[in-house]
Amino acid sequence: MRVLILGATGAAGGSLLDAALEATRVDDVRTLSRRPIDTGSPRHRGIDLIATADASEQVLAGEISYGLIDKALQDEEVDLFVCRAGAWQLLATVVTGAADPADGRFELHLTGDQRLPIGRRPIFASVRGDRSSVQLLAVVLPSGGKVAVSDVDGTLTSYENEYPESLITGAQVKVQDGAPEAFSALANSCYQPVYLTARGSVFTESTRKWLNDTGFPVGPLRLAPNLITLPGETTVDYKANTMIALQASRLTIAVGNGNRESDAQAYKQVGVATDHIFLKRPEYSSEIDPVIARGEAVGNDSYRLLVPTFGAYPRAP
Numbered sequence: 001m002r003v004l005i006l007g008a009t010g011a012a013g014g015s016l017l018d019a020a021l022e023a024t025r026v027d028d029v030r031t032l033s034r035r036p037i038d039t040g041s042p043r044h045r046g047i048d049l050i051a052t053a054d055a056s057e058q059v060l061a062g063e064i065s066y067g068l069i070d071k072a073l074q075d076e077e078v079d080l081f082v083c084r085a086g087a088w089q090l091l092a093t094v095v096t097g098a099a100d101p102a103d104g105r106f107e108l109h110l111t112g113d114q115r116l117p118i119g120r121r122p123i124f125a126s127v128r129g130d131r132s133s134v135q136l137l138a139v140v141l142p143s144g145g146k147v148a149v150s151d152v153d154g155t156l157t158s159y160e161n162e163y164p165e166s167l168i169t170g171a172q173v174k175v176q177d178g179a180p181e182a183f184s185a186l187a188n189s190c191y192q193p194v195y196l197t198a199r200g201s202v203f204t205e206s207t208r209k210w211l212n213d214t215g216f217p218v219g220p221l222r223l224a225p226n227l228i229t230l231p232g233e234t235t236v237d238y239k240a241n242t243m244i245a246l247q248a249s250r251l252t253i254a255v256g257n258g259n260r261e262s263d264a265q266a267y268k269q270v271g272v273a274t275d276h277i278f279l280k281r282p283e284y285s286s287e288i289d290p291v292i293a294r295g296e297a298v299g300n301d302s303y304r305l306l307v308p309t310f311g312a313y314p315r316a317p
Helices: 014-021 162-169 179-188 202-215 233-248 261-271 285-293 302-311
Strands: 045-049 049-052 057-063 077-084 088-095 105-111 119-127 133-141 146-150 189-199 220-226 252-258 277-280 298-300
Touching: 045 133, 049 057, 057 133, 057 298, 088 105, 146 179, 146 233, 179 189, 179 302, 189 202, 189 233, 202 220, 220 302, 233 261, 252 261, 261 277, 277 285, 285 298, 285 302
Parallel strands: 049 133, 146 189, 146 252, 189 220, 252 277, 277 298
Antiparallel strands: 045 057, 057 105, 077 088, 077 119, 119 133
16 A cells, blocks of 8 residues: 655644645545546445553544445545644555455554554544545543443443434434433543444444434444454354454453344353453344343343443553
């Protein structure tokens, strides 16, 4: 992959990001010549970074695409900006489709002194050709950092199919009562929330907005690469492999939250303690009650009852 590591800093005053974009304006750039004119509005999405400070590598990634058909933008330059000390800095320029010419994915691998320090900061990805953009989140935890992983649909939303139905009806997606407060209790004890869902990655930005609008603490997202991930073993494999990748970044998965047997299976595969696996009832009670009865998970009848439980957890590093 062709990557240029840079260090330009936006000027103080006015819009720091606008200043950074203007500072990086060049005349000789790719001009979206490979993107058909009729592909429509941007549908870019970021793939959030979550790692510990002692991970040997940090990867900033995302996908650049357009229109209802989610047409990938190939072989185009994308500027990545990071906010440091109150200023947006141009971190690097990457090219989409470097790993696979058929997709619009970009990646920046940071090692050694290039790695981001401990903290939580936004990353801004801007397509040079038309300056369409998307933000992603970079979270670097101290060594030994712990995360609380949660499913979304039916676990945080009021029922399993509410979000896909809302895409047709336009209805507002409701939140499980007390769920934001429960996850805030975890976040207050330094358990970083990670939202892991089988929704397709094309829904990244709408998922991020819903979590923010309903009061959940900020946390990295992980969405499936395919538009549809079938329930059962396919979902178990996707979620388990995603969490294995988190563990490879030196993270400890301390809490697992879901509403289906497949969630419990995925958490069990990666070694989450059974008394830290929570399954939301009652929508799939007939499916998950046997799992709970075997002592493989804890039944969750009310998030408000979990608030003091989560608040009593020992503080994470």
